[in-house]
Amino acid sequence: MNNVLHLAYLVPLFPLLGFLINGLGRKSLPKSLIGIIGSGTVLASFVVSVWIFFQVKGGNTYVANYFDFIxxxxxxIPFAFQIDQLSSLFLLIITGVGFLIHVYSTSYMHEEKPEHYGRYFAYLNLFVFSMLLLVMGANYVVMFIGWEGVGLCSYLLIGFWFKKTEYNKAANKAFIMNRIGDLAFLIAIFWLVWRLDSVSYGDVFANVSKLSNTDIIAITLLLFVGATGKSAQIPLYTWLPDAMAGPTPVSALIHAATMVTAGIYMIARSNILYSLAPLTLNVIAIIGIATALLAASIALKQNDIKKVLAYSTVSQLGYMFLALGTGSYVAAVFHVMTHAFFKALLFLGSGSVIHAMGGEQDIRKMGGLSKYMKITNITFLIGCLAIAGIPGLSGFFSKDEILAGAFGKSPVLYAVGLFTALLTAFYMFRLYATTFRGSFRGTHEQEHHLHESPAAITIPLIILAILSVIGGYVGVPEFLAHGAHSLNTFLQPIFAASQPHLPVHEVSHSTEWVLTGVSTALILIVVIFAWTRFSKKPDTEEATGFGKVLANKWYVDELYDAAVVRPLHKLGGFLDNMLEKPVIDGVVNGVGKLVNYGSRQLRLLQSGQVGSYVLLMVLGMLVIFVVQFFLRK
Amino acid sequence: MPINYYIFLAIALFCIGVVGVLTRRNAIIIFMCVELMLNAVNLLLVAFSKMHHAVPGAAANAGTDGQLFVFFIMVVAAAEVSVGLAIIVMMYRNIHSVDVNFLNRLKH
Amino acid sequence: MIAVLLILIPLLTGLAAFFFRNEKAVRSWALFSSVATLAVSLLGLTVFKDAKYLFHECEWMQGLGSSFAVGLDGMGQVLCLLTAVAYPIIFLSTWNSSYKRAHNFFALMLLAQAGLMGVFLAMDALLFYFFWELALIPVYFLCSQWGGERRIQVTFKFFVYTFLGSVLMLIGILYVYSHTADQSFAISSFYKADLPYNSQSWLFWLFFIAFAIKMPIFPFHTWQPDTYEQSPTATTMVLSGIMVKMGVLGLLRWLLPVLPIASYSYGDTVSRLAIIGMIYASLIAIRQDDMKRLIAYSSIAHIGLMCLTIFSENKIGFQGVMIQMFNHGVNIIGLWIMVELIERQFGTRKLSELGGLAQKAPTMAIFFVIIALANIALPLTNAFVGEFLMFTGVFTSTVTKYNILFTVLAATCIIFAAVYTLNMVRKIFYGEANALTANAKDISLNEKLALGVIVILICWMGVYPKPMLDLTNDISDSILKISDVHHLLKK
Known part of the structure; x- marks a missing residue:
């Protein structure tokens, strides 16, 4: 109680209040006030988070127990918050980037009716609240509350424009796919309860020695399945691109600050369990790299500006899982942070473009926008450079660290990772060049309307652009400057316990220089190639051959539909029509009918003929006689 | 006289009664056959009563209960005759027949 | 005293209600009566929680060894509270529906409440059976007099089906009675009855089938969707919200502790039935177009989980089942209120004919979404706490070696629940409004009040379930202790 960090409850409390005020007052409050409340509460959380961060940096970590939940x-299971290095870092990312997205939204959503405007901000605040619960929880159940909470909010926000059936279907899909992952997460929790009678991080991590090998592998794999749902990895990734149905700032929130990073957070949080399960780590690394490659390949042929970014998110998340799988937990968290900056920047930038284009999202109908939207153009370019991994920008540092870790584990992982990085550079600059370079390909009316967005949109872009540039300098690799990786030092206490269990892959500084040099050179070549090619001749034709397969996302959605959704639906119909009604209910009704039929037959005996009654009586007596005297022993 | 003779006679009477009840449709004849069966039983009861009494060293009242039953049956039979004949008379008045096969109204 | 009042108030007010002639008056009378019962139930939870207030015993049929023994243990408290809370909500939410011969309707509703209370309170097997039947009869008349078009055949089936179960149970009760040491129907004598394994094994099925029909458990469930569909919605609320809990309570109070060895040895069989039923009902629910049938199948799936948990025989699970009984009742009554609102306004319950209501009736949409989320057990709603504990109970069960498999299979229903519930929300509320829903009106004040209470209960029980969990602590322990097989087998 005496610890100042007991006040940490303020962080989620502000957005919760914002949710309640905006949700209940959405019809009566004016739009400006709604915007101020929505953004202000998150700003307040951000301020508290900064204060918490410095407390934690000063060495103060704390578990705050509030009340008995279950x-x-x-x-x-107490309702408790754990404030330490990892959670404080995530708090900063969530509230900081979240705040910028809120500010951006005040302008972006301005055309909505007041009622829907209020609803939007209420959902947004709830989203931040859930995510804060997720990272602040001191046990897996509180994490799970946030975990499902973000799933719910994404459902509500993806289906925000609820008049469109397609959007609602996307929202349902997101929720249900998340639920599949959540199910695995839940079972992992049950497993922990079964073995350890506790779900608190402190208890679990202190007692890992009580778990058998099978237990650890099962728990870690189940948790990872949970993570694949939330963080959009193979096989549960297909909801994320569909989640583009929501308003663009929501996509930024889902993809950058919240939700998809939950899986990374969870595994980083449980790093001790994972370090003891090398098998799971290998699975994670393979799934991660496979997802990165698959999503990057799909992004090559997408023409919707948001879809390209969505698949790039899936791909970047794959990188993060690769980092986790190779045991470079710090690198994963680092990439979460830098990715939050540049992906928020890219999404908000794309929102600015869509705003200017009057809702058009197809990049084939854009082009030459750099002339009309200077700030958006420059900030978007910075985002592209950062995600491509151009030296000096944030993405370079984190991606380089991941690739170095992958090389230490296996050169094959490194090679595939590098190839994916090249693909990333290619599709990002295809996107950039097609959108901002060349000549405008839209209608005259659209061209007439093109304009730079207002300050509420551009200022967050500028701030995020600055962060995307400098964000990487908290993690300068060892071979460039000794002891400059301050993030590593900061997070050291979280991952210290798992260090002894991880195999050490020393990569010499000279090798790292070579690797970095090679990758940088290749990426630069790809960037220049893509830029010049798509500025001159954008890729506007329908894709054919292999390109068509990519454009149709490897037909994975169709596969799931045919392999899972429709069979289950058919099974439901079969059970209802072929089993429930004729067989089970048939048996029940049959028993009734049998009794009815039987009594109708028996009734025929009552003929009313005295003679037949007497005959029966005599026969009955005879039978009794025979039984009595001859058959009984 | 050995008891067997009584038994055979009683069985014969009883069977005649049963067959009569089963085959005839005239209520009066059926009625008489029922009486025949009752009397077959009476005969049997008396015969066994006598037999018990005749056993050497038997108690003075041995077998008297059998004869008592016979009286009961006779009383009941007499009562039955009066009620039964009354029914038959009513029946004849109503349907001008004593054929029992006409008496199947309860079926409907 | 409390226990007797809980039965007497609805019984007497119910009988009195037959003599009302004014619909408005009888409606108010019923509401008044139900609020009085609620007050008594709350008093029993707060002020008069000593055993001397909660338990009552007096002579009834002494020669038979049966007495009028009623009492409120933790489980009884939970269920009586549910019954007491549910009735005012039901009366409030159906305030605007009009019924022919309203005095009879409300009288029967109240009599059913008396019967239900009696079942939850009875501490004597014969009394339990008596109330079990007493609850059934008014419900039968309610369904057959005020139901839909196919009501006669459906309620006939319902009645005969459940009555068959009751008779089987009666045979079981009489057999156990004849084997008690002191020839008594008292629950304590039943718990001590000396029953060898072979008689337990057939007795088990007599009791189980009776309870399984009531709950219902696959494959004894076919009366349920039809009956729910055809009954007037107020009765459906009683049936699904409260009456199915009679079966669950029966399993916990009258089956497990009375026949522990058979419960242990048939546990896996019953668990399999429950799991098959859960998945089966969930899959069928996905395909339903009629809201009532969808909710009915969803309820079968949820009840199946309770049955599965009960036969995993551990404390966490028992506590989960007990609070889930309350939560399930609250949630499903909320759903039925929604059905009633929609049906009264649009005259249809078909999902395919509805749509776009969120634009026209936003308040209704919000309430519906919250209740729907509770139905899929989202964290911080009441059902999450219950389902979490139940699944934990199944997973940590020591009486079966298939605990992991059972949990995984049963837990798939969490996903299915999301599928059918969200689809229902989508089809009713989202999309463009059609000709039918274009002029929809939002909900009225009394309905807001009823739904508000439900939402408050959902959130309260979801965030701070501790009071309810504390209530179920002792009774779970004692049931577990009596039905602990390892201890018995050693003997």
């Missing part, structure tokens, strides 16, 4: 039998 206590039954031996199991006691």
């Amino acid at each position: 206590s039954a039998g031996k199991l006691s």
Whole structure:
């Protein structure tokens, strides 16, 4: 109680209040006030988060117990928050980037009716609240509350424009795919309760020695399946691109600051368990790299500006999982942070473009926008450079660290990772060049309307652009400057316990120089190639051959539909029509009918003929006689 | 006289009664056959009563209960005759027949 | 005293209600009566929680060894509270529906409440059976008099089906009675009855089938969707919100502790049935177009989980089942209120004919979404706490070696629940409004009040379930202790 960090509850409390005020007052409050409340509460959380960050940096970590959430039998789950290095860092990212997105939204959503405007900000605040619960929880159940909470908010926000059935279907899909992952997460929690009678991080991590090998592998794999749902990895990634149905700032929020990073957070949080399960780490690395490659290949042929960014998110998340799988937890968290900056920047930039184009999202109908939107153009370019991994920008540092870690584990992982990085550079600059370079290809009316967005949109872009440039300098690799990786030092206490369990892959500084040099050179070549090619002749034809497969996302959605969705639907119909009604209910009704039929037959005996009654009586007596005297022993 | 003779006679009477009830449709004849069966039983009861009494060293009242039953049956039979004949008379008045096969109204 | 009042108030007010002639008056009378019952139930939870207030016993049929023994243990408290909370909500939410011969309707509703209370309170097997039947009869008349077009055949089936179960149970009760040491129907004598394994094994099925029909458990469930569909919605709320809990309570109070060995040895069989039923009902629910049938199948799936948990025999699970009984009742009554609102306004329950209501009736949409989320057990709603504990109970079960498999299979229903519930929300509220829903009106004040209470209960029980969990602590322990097989087998 005496610890100042007990006040940490303020961080999620502000957005919760914002949610309640905006949600209940959405019809009566004026739009400006709604915007101020929505953004202000997140700003307040950000301020508290900064204060918490410095507390933690000063060495103060704390578990704050608030009340008993569930206590039954031996199991006691407190509603508790854990404030340490990892959570404080995530708090900064969530509230900081979240705040910028809120500010941006005040302008972007301005054309909505007041009622929907209020609803939008209420959802947005709830989203931030859930994400804060997720990272602040001191046990897996509180994490799970946030975990499902973000799933719910993404459902509400993806289906925000609820008149369009397609959007609602996308929202349902997001929720249900997340639920599949959540199910695995839940089972992992049950497993922990089964073995350890506790779900608190402190208890679990202190007692890992009580878990058998099978337990650890099962728990870590189940948690990872949970992560694949939330963080959009193979096989549960298909909801994320569909989630583009929501308003663009929501996409930024889902993709950058919240939700998809949950899986990374969870595995980084449970790093001790994972370090003891090398098998799971290998699975994670393979799934991660496969997702990175698959999503990057799909992004090559997408023509919707947001879809390209969506697949790039999936791909970058793959990188993060690759980092986790190779045991470079710091690199994963680092990439989460830099990715939050440049992906938020890119999404908000694309929102600015869509705003200017009057809702058009097809990049084939854009082009030459750099002339009309200077700030958006420059900031978007910075975002592209950062994600491509151009030296000096944030993406370079984090991606380089991941690739170095991958090389240490296996050169094959490195090679595929590098290839994916080249693909990333290619599709990002295809996107950039097609959108901002060349000549405008839209209608005259659109051209007439083109304009730079207002300050509420451009200022967040500028701030995010600055962060995308400098964000990497908290993690300058060892071979460039000794001891400059301040993030590593900061997070050291979180991952210290798992260090002894991880195999050490020393990569010499000279090798790192070579690797970095090669990758940088290749990426630069690809960037220049893509820029010049698509500025001159944008890729406007329908894709054919292999390109068509990519444009149709490897037909994975169709595959899932045919392999899972429709069979289950058919099975439901079969059970209802072929089993429920004729068989089970048939048996029940059949019993009734049988009784009815039987009594109708028996009734025929009552003929009313005295003679037949007497005959029966005599026969009955005879039978009794025979039984009595001859058959009984 | 050995008891067997009584038994055979009683069985014969009883069977005649049963067959009569089963085959005839005239209520009066059926009625008489029922009486025949009752009396077959009466005969049997008396015969066994006598047999028990005749056993050497038997108690003075041995077998008297059998004869008592016979009286009961006779009383009941007499009552039955009066009620039964009354029914038959009513039946004849109503349907001008004593054929029992006409008496199947309860079926409907 | 409290226990007797809980039965007497609805019984007497119910009988009195037959003599009302004015619909408005009888409506108010019923509401008044239900609020009084609620007050008594709350008093029993707060002020008069000593055993001397909660338990009552007096002579009834002494020669038979049966007495009028009623009492409120933790489970009874939970269920009586549910019944007491549910009735005012039901009366409030159906305030605007009019019924023919309203005095009879409300009288029967109240009599059903008396019967339900009796079932939850009875501490004597014969009394339990008596109330079990007493609850059934008014409900039968309610369904057959005020139901839909196919009501006669459907309620006939419902009645005969459940009555068959009751009779089987009666045979079981009489057999156990004849084997008690002191020839008594008292629950304590039943718990001590000396029953060898082979008689337990057939007795088990007599009791189980009775309870399984009531709950219902696959494959004894076919009366349920039809009955829910055809009954007037107020009765459906009683049936699904409260009456199915009679079966669950029966399993916990009258089956597990009375026949522990058979419960242990048939546990896996019953668990399999429950799991098959859960998946089966979930899959069918996905295909339903009628809201009532969808909710009915969803309820079958949820009840199946309770049955599965009960036969995993551990404390976490028992506590989960007990609070889930309350939560399920609250949630499903909320859903039925929505059905009633929609049906009264548009005259249809078909999902395919509705759509776009969120634009026209936003308040209704918000309430519906919250209740729907509770139905899929989202964290911070009440059902999450219950389902979490139940699944934990199944997973940590020591009486079966298939605990992991059972949990995984049963937990797939979480996903299915999301599928059918969200689809229902989507089809009713989202999309463009059609000709039918274009002129929709939002909900009225009394409905807001009823739904508000439900939403408050959902959130409260979801965020701070501790009071309810504490209530179920002791009774779970004692049930577990009596039905602990390892201890018995050693003997």
